[in-house]
Amino acid sequence: MSAAEQVAAAEHLVAVEGLHTYYGKSHILDGVSLNVGRGEVVALIGRNGVGKSTTLKSIMGLVPATAGTVVLDGTPITNLPPHKIARLGIGYVPEDRRIFRALTVMENLRTGLDRHGVTDERKRALLDKGFTFFPRLAERRSQAGGTLSGGEQQMLAIARAMMLEPKIILLDEPTEGLMPRMVSQISQIIEVLHKEGVAILLVEQNVPLTLASSQRVYFMEKGAIRHHCMASDLDVHHPLIKQYLGV
Amino acid sequence: MTATPIDKPMPLKTTKLSHTAVFWIGFAVVMAVLVVAPLVLPEFWRRFLTEILIWGLLAMSSDLLIGYTGMVSFGHSAFFGLGAYGAAGALLNSNPPNLWLAILAGLGGAAGAALFVAYFSTRLRDIYFAITTLIFSQIFYVIIFTWTNVTGGENGLIFSRPHFTIPFLVDMRFTSMTMHWFVLAMVTGSYLILRRVTQSPFGMVLQSIRENEARTRAIGYPVQRYKIVAVMLSGLFAGLAGALYGIQNQFAAPDFVFFVTSGDTVIFNVMGGIGTLVGPIVGAGFFQLLRELLARLFGDQFPYLIPLGLIFIAMIIFLPQGLLGFARRWLNR
Amino acid sequence: MHTLAAFFASIPFDQILIQTVNGIVTGMILALVASGLTLIFGIMDVVNFAHGELFMLGAYIGVIVIAATGSFWLALVVSSLTIAILGAALQIVALRPLIGRDPLTTILATFGMSLVLQNFALWQFGPTARRIGEPITANFQLFYLTYPWYRLLIAVLSAAIIGGFWLFLKYGKYGVWIRATTQDRVMAQAMGIPVPLVYTGVFAIGAAMAAASGVLFAPLSGVYHTMGLDWVLRAFIVVVVGGMGNLLGSVAAAIFISLLEAYASLWVSPAQAVIVSFVVLIVTLLVRPTGLFVPTPK
Numbered sequence: 001m002s003a004a005e006q007v008a009a010a011e012h013l014v015a016v017e018g019l020h021t022y023y024g025k026s027h028i029l030d031g032v033s034l035n036v037g038r039g040e041v042v043a044l045i046g047r048n049g050v051g052k053s054t055t056l057k058s059i060m061g062l063v064p065a066t067a068g069t070v071v072l073d074g075t076p077i078t079n080l081p082p083h084k085i086a087r088l089g090i091g092y093v094p095e096d097r098r099i100f101r102a103l104t105v106m107e108n109l110r111t112g113l114d115r116h117g118v119t120d121e122r123k124r125a126l127l128d129k130g131f132t133f134f135p136r137l138a139e140r141r142s143q144a145g146g147t148l149s150g151g152e153q154q155m156l157a158i159a160r161a162m163m164l165e166p167k168i169i170l171l172d173e174p175t176e177g178l179m180p181r182m183v184s185q186i187s188q189i190i191e192v193l194h195k196e197g198v199a200i201l202l203v204e205q206n207v208p209l210t211l212a213s214s215q216r217v218y219f220m221e222k223g224a225i226r227h228h229c230m231a232s233d234l235d236v237h238h239p240l241i242k243q244y245l246g247v
Numbered sequence: 248m249t250a251t252p253i254d255k256p257m258p259l260k261t262t263k264l265s266h267t268a269v270f271w272i273g274f275a276v277v278m279a280v281l282v283v284a285p286l287v288l289p290e291f292w293r294r295f296l297t298e299i300l301i302w303g304l305l306a307m308s309s310d311l312l313i314g315y316t317g318m319v320s321f322g323h324s325a326f327f328g329l330g331a332y333g334a335a336g337a338l339l340n341s342n343p344p345n346l347w348l349a350i351l352a353g354l355g356g357a358a359g360a361a362l363f364v365a366y367f368s369t370r371l372r373d374i375y376f377a378i379t380t381l382i383f384s385q386i387f388y389v390i391i392f393t394w395t396n397v398t399g400g401e402n403g404l405i406f407s408r409p410h411f412t413i414p415f416l417v418d419m420r421f422t423s424m425t426m427h428w429f430v431l432a433m434v435t436g437s438y439l440i441l442r443r444v445t446q447s448p449f450g451m452v453l454q455s456i457r458e459n460e461a462r463t464r465a466i467g468y469p470v471q472r473y474k475i476v477a478v479m480l481s482g483l484f485a486g487l488a489g490a491l492y493g494i495q496n497q498f499a500a501p502d503f504v505f506f507v508t509s510g511d512t513v514i515f516n517v518m519g520g521i522g523t524l525v526g527p528i529v530g531a532g533f534f535q536l537l538r539e540l541l542a543r544l545f546g547d548q549f550p551y552l553i554p555l556g557l558i559f560i561a562m563i564i565f566l567p568q569g570l571l572g573f574a575r576r577w578l579n580r
Numbered sequence: 581m582h583t584l585a586a587f588f589a590s591i592p593f594d595q596i597l598i599q600t601v602n603g604i605v606t607g608m609i610l611a612l613v614a615s616g617l618t619l620i621f622g623i624m625d626v627v628n629f630a631h632g633e634l635f636m637l638g639a640y641i642g643v644i645v646i647a648a649t650g651s652f653w654l655a656l657v658v659s660s661l662t663i664a665i666l667g668a669a670l671q672i673v674a675l676r677p678l679i680g681r682d683p684l685t686t687i688l689a690t691f692g693m694s695l696v697l698q699n700f701a702l703w704q705f706g707p708t709a710r711r712i713g714e715p716i717t718a719n720f721q722l723f724y725l726t727y728p729w730y731r732l733l734i735a736v737l738s739a740a741i742i743g744g745f746w747l748f749l750k751y752g753k754y755g756v757w758i759r760a761t762t763q764d765r766v767m768a769q770a771m772g773i774p775v776p777l778v779y780t781g782v783f784a785i786g787a788a789m790a791a792a793s794g795v796l797f798a799p800l801s802g803v804y805h806t807m808g809l810d811w812v813l814r815a816f817i818v819v820v821v822g823g824m825g826n827l828l829g830s831v832a833a834a835i836f837i838s839l840l841e842a843y844a845s846l847w848v849s850p851a852q853a854v855i856v857s858f859v860v861l862i863v864t865l866l867v868r869p870t871g872l873f874v875p876t877p878k
Contacts, residue, residue, distance in 0.1 A: 060770060086772035098767045100760050111760050111771040114753055164772055319684045367865050374627050375824070377687055378816050379865065385813055386858045393852050510691055517688060550703040556696035563689050564677045 012071075013038045013199050014059065014090075014168055019068035021058050028054050030223035031068070036168060041190065041200045043210045043231065046220035046244055052203040053095055055220075056170040059201075060092045061085045073167065087115060091161030091169040095176065095203075097153045099160065101146030105137050108145050108156055112163030130159045133192060151182035158189060168199035175206045187213060207236055207245065219244040266580055278435065285427045294495075297427045299535055301492050303528030304434045306515035307441060308484035313513070314522030315445055316477045317457030318373075321509040322364050322380030325387040326482040328504030329356035330489025332391065335404040335499040344409040350490050357486020358479060360387060365478035369471050372460070381506050388504045403500035406493075430491055434528075437484050441524055444480065445579065453477055514559050520569030523578050529571055594725055595846055603842030605731045607835035608738035609793050613811050614818040614830040615742050616789035622825025623762045623782045625683055626675060629690040631790050631815065632808025633697035638663045638791025639798040639807065640701060643710045652715035656795045660788040667787025671780050679776070694808075701805040709802035734796045741792060742831060745785070758782060817857050821864045823871025832873045836860070 012035040019032040029051050036042045044052050057063040059070050061082040070078045077085050086092070091112075100108050109130060113123045131138035134155045140148060148156060154174055161169050171190075175183045183206065190213045193200060204210045210217070211231050219227040221244060234240065264272075281300075285293045305327055312318045333356025334349040341348050368379045391398045398404065411429060412418050421429065444450050452473055455463045464470045493499045502508070511534070512527075519530020534555065541551040568575065613635060620628045638659045645655035670693060678685050716733060719726040749755040761768040761778045769775050793811075794803075801807065814837070822833030837857045845853040864872045 062766060062770065081774075081776075082766075082769035083772050083774045086770055092770040094767070094770075098764055100763050100767070102763055103756065103759060107756050107759075110756050111768065111773060114757070115772055160771065319687065367862060370865060370869055374621075374683060374687060375820065375869075377684070378627065378820060379861070382813065382817060382820075382858065382861060386855070389851065389854060389858075393849070510695070513688065513691070550699040552695050552699040553703065556692050556699065560674055560689055560692040560696070563685055563692065564674065567681075567685065 012036060013040070013073055014201070015069075015071045016055070016059060017069045017071075019055070019058055019070065020066050021054060021063050022066055028223055029058060029065075029068075032058075032220075032223070032225055033068075034218050034225055034228075036199050036201050038167075039194065039197045039199050040216065041194050041202060041214045043202045043204060043214040043217045044220055045204070045207075045210065045217055045241075050220045051223040052220055053172050056092065056094075056172050056201065056203060059085075059170060060090060062092075086164055086166075089164070089167035091164045091166035093157045093161050093169060093171050093174065095172040097150075097157040099145040099148075099153050099156050101144065103145055104142050105145060105148070105156060106141045108160050109137075109163050112160055115164075126163055126165065130162055133162075133189070134159050151178050151185070154178060154182070154186070155189075162193075162198075166198060168201060169193065171200055171202045171204075173203055173205065175204065175209060183209060205245070207241060211236065266577075270578075281431055282428065285424045290423060293423050293427060295535070295539070297423070297430050297495060298492075299532045300427075300430050300434045300528070301488050301495065302511075302515065302531040302535065304437055304491070305485050305488035306512050306519065306527030306531050307434075307438065307524055308481045308488065309512045310516055310521055310524055310527045311441060311445070311453075311481045311484075312477060313516050314524075314526075315450060315457060316453040316474065317460075318474065318477070319377045319513065320368075320380045320478070320481070321377055321506055321513065322368070322384040323481075323485045323512045324504050324506055324508035325360045325364065325384040326357040326485035327489040327492070327508060327512075328387065328391065328499070328501075329360045330354065330486030331493035331499040331503050332356060332398060332404065332489075333486065334490035334493045335406055338406040338409060338494075339404065344407065346409040346412055346494070349409060349494060350487065353490025353493070354483055354486050357482045357489065361479045361482025361486075362475075364482070365475040369474040369478065381509065384504060384506045384509055388501060388506070391504055392501045398501070399499075401501065403498055403502075405498045408494060408497050426495060430495065433487065433491060437487065438524060441484065445524065449473070449476075514555075516569075517567075518559065518562055518569055520571035520573075520575060523569075523571045523575050525578065526569055526571035526575075530569065533570060592846070596843070598725060598727065599842040599846060600839065601727060601731070603839035604835060605735045606842065607838030608735040609797050610811070610814055610818060610838055611831040611834035612738040612741060612789055612793045612796075614815040614822070614834050615745070615827060616786035616793075617812075617815050618819045618822065618825055618827060618830045619745075619789075620783055620786040621819065622827075623758060624675075624779050626686045626783075627683075627690065628783075628786065629687060629812070630670070630693035630697060631690075631786070632810075632812030633694045633701070634663050634667060634787045634790040634808075635794040635797075635811055636701060636803070636805060636808035637666070637697060638794030639803040640705055640710070640794075641791070642795035642798055643712055643803050646712050652712075652795075656792060659795045660792045663791035664784040664788040668780050668784040670787075671783040675783070676776060676779070679779070694812075698805055698808070705805065707805070709804040711802050712798050714799040730799065734800075737796060738793070741789065742827075745789070746827065754778075754781070814854070814857055817861045821860055821872050823873060826871060826873070829871050829873040833871075836873075 014036040016032060016034050019029050020027070021029040032051070032055050034042070034044070044055065046052055054063055058065050061077070061080050065078055068078070069076055072088055072090065075088065077088060100111065109127060113126060131141070136152055137156055137159055140152065145153065145156060158169070158174070174186045178186070187209050190200060190202070202210065202214060211234055214231045217229060217231050217234060218225050219240060226244070227240060284296055288296065305323060309320060309323050312320050330353035334353035337349040337352035338344040364380060364383045368376050368383065371379060392400060394400070408421055410418050410420055411425065419425070445453070452463065452468055456470055456473060460470060489503065515530035515534055516527045517530070518533055519528065520526030537555060538551045541549055541554065562569065571578070613631070617628060617631050620626050641659040641662050642655040645658045646652060674689050674693060675686060678689060714728070714730040716730045718729050720729055749758060757768070757773050757778055760771070760773060761775050765775055818830055818834045818837060821837065822829030822831070837860055840856045840860065841853045844856045
């Protein structure tokens with residue numbers, strides 16, 4: 001990266017520049033560039049299969065990038081081992097939640113707590129905060145993750161990521177498969193996280209929720225970013241929405 | 248008649264040799280070397296070369312499973328050993344000891360073992376298959392070791408080398424040279440047969456199983472049946488190697504069946520390059536040569552398996568395709 | 581009926597009693613060896629062919645420590661720690677580069693390791709077996725027979741080690757890390773768990789278990805460079821019969837097989853009694869290939 005690029009990158013919390021990834025011979029990400037500011041909620045919109053989840057996974061180091069850079073708070077993190085990226089401050093909530101089914105709710109949360117330099121006090125404080133945000137989880141703290149309902153698992157996945165005290169959370173399709181009642185809860189959670197100063201990179205198909213929760217929106221198609229604007233410029237019936245999400 | 252300008256170069260006619268042509272030329276060259284070798288080599292190296300061929304045959308049989316079907320077997324010592332014991336049985340019980348009967352008996356013994364092992368082991372995939380073949384070869388070891396009446400137990404069986412006979416035509420004793428040529432003929436024939444097999448529709452299915460077993464099954468192939476046939480074929484040629492080894496050295500010992508022999512085989516495969524058929528023969532040669540070299544440099548007591556084992560591990564990490572691996576696609580066209 | 585009665589009359593009951601206890605004792609050691617093996621496989625997907633050699637080297641280090649200090653218990657601790665470190669080193673050097681590759685490469689790599697380690701032992705210690713004495717030579721009264729205390733101690737200690745590890749896995753801080761990694765390696769990493777380190781740790785623990793078994797068993801058989809071979813083969817059978825990756829299954833299978841072998845050795849020689857374990861394996865493969873003691877076939 002040039003000095004100017006580095007300076008520009010340092011201004012954003014997360015800066016992704018020209019990311020390319022492959023799956024076998026398929027070119028999945030074709031030069032993705034986006035950024036997320038501190039405490040910002042940024043949405044990534046597009047049809048199924050354009051590479052939104054892959055973008056999140058590449059940032060997290062779970063999918064190797066063949067070209068391009070990812071910078072977190074001025075530190076290049078491209079292709080670092082995922083556990084290091086997590087500890088640097090990125091929380092990942094995947095599309096299928098992927099909570100540890102045989103571990104209890106408490107143990108699921110603990111996986112994010114046992115890091116260097118976290119005192120027992122802080123651990124307890126983090127747990128308390130988690131349980132305050134998600135009282136349902138407090139009730140079920142000794143239950144195995146696999147016995148929770150879909151909505152509760154989603155909450156657990158988000159709570160678990162919060163235990164990392166992340167600067168940014170990568171949220172992949174949080175409302176997928178959830179009842180409408182739960183969807184509004186997700187909306188509230190995103191708002192609370194935003195108030196806490198946690199940035200969010202949100203991948204979502206639910207347009208009203210996305211527009212209500214985000215500040216900026218990136219439109220993605222065929223592995224690249226095609227358009228970018230403020231969420232306030234859009235509404236549910238906007239032609240861009242139809243263009244990039246419509247059938 | 249138009250004059251050809253002097254400054255225009257005459258186009259050189261280059262005949263591009265077809266792949267088949269290059270292969271057979273290479274084959275002929277190698278064969279020529281192997282046929283002439285015993286004429287120029289001293290006795291020790293003559294026998295050494297013959298043994299490499301036999302070990303190579305064993306490793307080649309194993310390559311059918313490892314390289315083409317994707318099944319790592321640690322059970323080849325059983326097929327090898329039973330090939331040797333089968334031959335021994337025939338030689339000790341026929342009068343005069345008949346070469347062809349010995350080979351047949353060896354093949355039969357190995358086939359029996361292969362059927363038994365195949366039936367149980369092919370139910371499992373991958374790692375489980377490898378472990379169960381290992382355990383089965385040990386089962387055979389224990390049986391042979393303890394059934395002293397039939398197998399000679401710990402001491403094995405000793406017998407004399409049969410004559411080379413073609414009914415009504417030839418009857419002569421083997422010299423180390425003619426033994427070499429006989430073994431060479433057997434190994435070459437085996438290679439050609441195995442090559443034919445790997446390039447046949449059957450062989451294609453095996454390779455498809457190696458690439459993606461689930462998909463092969465989904466398409467409709469009875470995968471387990473193919474695997475059983477692959478194990479049996481592999482076992483047959485391993486048994487041939489065993490029979491030849493017994494005939495060459497005139498004894499059969501329980502050590503043949505001990506799983507370390509299987510381990511050595513796998514080492515030859517990996518070192519030489521799996522999926523090439525000839526790679527394992529090269530691997531066997533490489534291993535034995537290194538071993539001989541180390542023994543000559545450092546003495547007989549030198550634990551040659553330590554550096555050889557380290558080289559083996561290093562090859563797995565850094566050169567997983569083996570010595571001939573680079574030629575794999577070319578050799579299989 | 582008459583033959584049946586005659587058969588029962590011919591069974592030497594006191595011998596059966598002794599063999600029962602013997603079977604349980606051997607079974608517990610076998611369980612300890614197999615536990616390390618099934619742990620490494622269940623968590624890392626690695627078939628550790630060098631496990632028997634770690635057992636053997638553990639025994640040799642025990643011999644050295646006892647010769648230097650005279651203390652059996654010190655030998656047990658030092659050996660376990662040393663082999664744990666050796667195990668970690670082996671994993672880092674030879675197995676970490678292979679993560680993500682075809683799992684069969686790890687079989688080959690550990691096989692290579694076993695060759696090197698075994699021949700190293702032969703080279704350094706020679707072919708003659710070493711002997712170490714039992715730390716407790718007293719006997720106790722088992723009904724109307726005498727039975728050595730030490731053998732009972734072996735069984736108890738093995739059970740304690742396995743039990744201790746199980747507790748660590750369930751309640752310990754790093755136990756959660758291990759269990760999370762086993763269930764979902766990718767998400768474990770995304771949660772900041774240093775998975776490569778977890779793998780090294782697990783391998784080291786498995787190696788330590790093998791070493792401890794080696795030291796515990798050494799007084800019974802002597803220490804020689806091929807002692808690992810007998811055990812690793814039986815351990816593999818136990819792991820397959822008990823269900824690969826299933827800790828409790830391995831323990832149950834180990835005791836089951838050892839009991840059967842102990843009883844069989846009343847009638848046939850020990851070399852042939854081992855055929856019993858082979859038969860159990862064949863039956864398992866025919867009837868329930870995922871493991872005899874696995875509750876539901878997966």
